Amino acid sequence: MNWAAGSGNVAFLPRPPVPSVVGRIAHGQPVAPGTPRRLVGKAVYLSAPPAPARTLIDIIKVTAARFPAVAAIDDGQRILTYGELLTEVSALGTRLSGRGVGWGDRVGVRVPSGSAELYVAILSVLAIGAAYVPVDVDDPEDRAELVWAEAGVCSVIGDQHRLTARPVPPRGVGPRHPRPSDDAWIIFTSGSTGTPKGVAVSHRSAAAFVDAEARLFLPARPLGPDDRVLAGLSVAFDASCEEMWLAWRHGACLVPAPRSLVKGGAEFGDWITEQGVSVVSTVPTLAGLWTNEQLSGVRLLILGGEACPPELANRLAATCPEVWNTYGPTETTVVACA
Known part of the structure; x- marks a missing residue:
């Protein structure tokens, strides 16, 4: 039967x-x-035991303890080791705390893409127990205002880490190491089918997602300090979280791409080769513009955000050692199936 x-x-x-x-x-x-x-x-559905609950800050602290002198971010202007990254995160977190921002607050992040400062800002918010609410610098002001108001943002980190207070006051609790149940981020949908909707994701869910991908991808030769992970997605898009934590979970280096290159198609492929990028998460439309030669150094390619044509999937699978086609709405913590 x-x-x-x-x-x-x-x-x-x-x-x-x-x-x-x-x-x-x-x-x-x-x-x-x-x-x-x-x-x-x-039917009886079997599943593995749940991973121990932890936070994203727990993850990066473990990595930094293992690889303090290894590059964590290389934005083309400067390289930050894991030790240096956490030092800068702590300094900005102290500034936020001085403004009364702390545990349980929501902090807007609107720092230019392609810069180490953007990722320092995100981590500093997480480190004091707050949730970050990203808005792309290229987004119109009315969207930014809508997002800040809907999320109840009390402060915004802008270019050069300029801090701007919002009408909503901080809770006044002070900085505190986040708990697994605390929100890590609130990311808003595009609003293409109506008003943008904010989706809050807890540290527990985010960390479980990061750990699940660590078990899933490249099991024979896991990611490590020799890998360089592309950061080419807007941080206002939830898949950017995949890029960040694929690097920081494993001691790899996050390589932010200049926004002008991300929109450049074939030139972007040349840049990936020149930068020695070995891990890419992107949309099929963009991956389809890159030649096999440009992808020759990529050992993990993750596709998502749109349907991947079979002929493109076959070409990419023949070029890169491991290719995944993923899907997941924002509400399911980045990826629901792969």
């Missing part, structure tokens, strides 16, 4: 050729109407 699972129920089907039923189910196609089926019980 053949079987199919749906809504937790198991149904036995008559034995037709495998492609006609099981193949349809596997590809999300409906079984022909009228096909007889008999409910025989409930």
Whole structure:
């Protein structure tokens, strides 16, 4: 007998050729109407034990303790080791605390893309127990105002780490190491189908996502200090979290790309080669512009955000050692399936 699972129920089907039923189910196609089926019980779904709850700050502190002198960020202007990165994060966190910002607050981040300062800002917010609320510098002012107001942001970190107070006052609790249940970020949807909606993700969920990808990707030769991870996505897009933490979970170096290059297509591919980037998370449209030669040094390629044409998937899979096609709405902590 053949079987199919749906809504937790198991149904036995008559034995037709495998492609006609099981193949349809596997590809999300409906079984022909009228096909007889008999409910025989409930499906049992097995899962691994949950990972220990921790925070994103726990993750980067563990990495920094292992690799204090290893490059954590290289933005083309300067290189910060993990030790130096945490020093700068602490300094900016102290400035935020001096403004009364701390645990449980929400802090806007609007720092130019492609800079180490952007990532220092994000980590400084997390380090004091607050949640960061990113807005891209290229976004219109009315979107920024909507996001700040909807999220209840009390302060905004801008260019050169300029701090701007908002009408919402800080909670006044002071800095505190975040708990797993605390919000790590609030990222707003594009609003293409209506008003942008803010989605809060806890440290517990974010850290579990980071650890899950660590188990999933490159199991035979995991990421490490020799890897360089592209940061080419806007931090207002939740997939940017994947880029950051693929690097910082493993002691790899995050390599932010200048925004002008991200929009440049083929020139961007040359830059990836020149920078020795070995890990890329991007959309199929952009990956399709790059030649096999430009991708020759990439050992992990993650695609998402849109459908990947089969012919492109075949070409990329023949070029890069490991290619993943992922999907997940913002509400599911970046990726729901791969």
